Amino acid sequence: MKLLVINPNISDDVTALIEAEALRSASPGTEIVVRTAGYGVEYIETRFESLIAAGAVAEIVAEYTRDGASVDGVVVAAFGDPGMPALKELTDVPVIGITEAALCAAALQGHRFSIIAISDRIRPWYQDCVERFGLGGRLASIRSINEALNGIASVQQDFKATLLALSQQAVTEDGADVVILAGAPLAGLARELRGQIGVPVVDGISAGIRMAEAVVGLDSGPHRTGAFAPPPAKARRGLTGNLEAALTTAQNAAMHDAAHRGTTQPASPAPAN
Structure with missing residues (x-):
């Protein structure tokens, strides 16, 4: 199993703390890939800072899933889960935030x-x-x-x-x-x-890693319809190559599955320039 663990803030020191705890928490055989947000703030305290971080996290998720997933699951490693739950719409692999993981662990x-x-x-x-x-x-x-x-x-x-x-x-x-x-x-x-x-x-990081391992292991299948289905195909402008490719991959997969089920999805328009 390979998990992508994303630090949504720009602090490399915090990324080191995340990586150390992720490695301690992961099961034998789980590979951990840790990335730091490419832009944003040192640490996230407010809703607006979380909004900024969400875009940075989406870019990293898209990078790893643009042509089909190269990871088995994603952990968003900041409390407050920047970009969640919307990131679940972008990729077929489970995306787990450390807030939802910690709350589930506490509730249990x-x-x-x-x-x-x-x-x-x-x-x-x-x-x-x-x-x-x-x-x-x-x-x-x-x-x-x-x-x-x-x-x-x-x-x-x-x-x-x-x-x-x-x-x-x-x-x-x-x-x-x-x-x-x-x-x-x-x-x-x-x-x-x-x-x-x-x-x-x-601990949110350890909960996130263990919950991600569990959900990946369930192999429940991707979202194709409902609230977390990929965003509908429509004209787009100004997206990075990774985001454009990841959205196209997700939408094509949804249309393929819809055709297999005998339902219909709207055709993809050409992205606007």
Whole structure:
């Protein structure tokens, strides 16, 4: 199995944290390919920054799937899942965000969960993400660091005691059965803190890798109709070659399957110049 793991922000230091935890979490025989967004911001805190990151992630997904998938699955490795769930429309392989993976893992291990975040600014967006997955009623709290960060790559070292205290408060004061350490900058920290909190501690990167392996292993088939079918064929302008090719591949596959099922799809118009 080969998984493409994408860091949606531009920090190479965070990519190194992602890669280290992904390699620790992957099953024997799983190959991990890690890529960093080609443009965007150092770390994502807001909805608009996530919007920017979504385009960068889509470019990388398209690069690997433009002529048929060269990977078996994709992991979007930033909490908030930039580009999700829309990226599921672009490729036949499973695309898993670490938010959805972490929430699923938490929901399987307890009734109420808390999210520990790296900044106060990020909390409203994370609240939106939980509600989008229909799990707002199971969210015990979102607790966050309320101090300026010295650097995104050193958050774990600089605020380990604070993150531990926030996690413990989520359990004792908020009633959390599971704690999620949110965001790629905290990748790997759950391994250090899990014995000190008293409840299961979920790492988004490890959850993303293991969930992706599981979904790939299910071999459930691609989206061809319904909400996550490829976008309908229509005139396009200004897309990169990778995006143009990936969309064409997805649309051609959908039309082929429709013909096999005896249904019809609109013909592809020539892209506009």
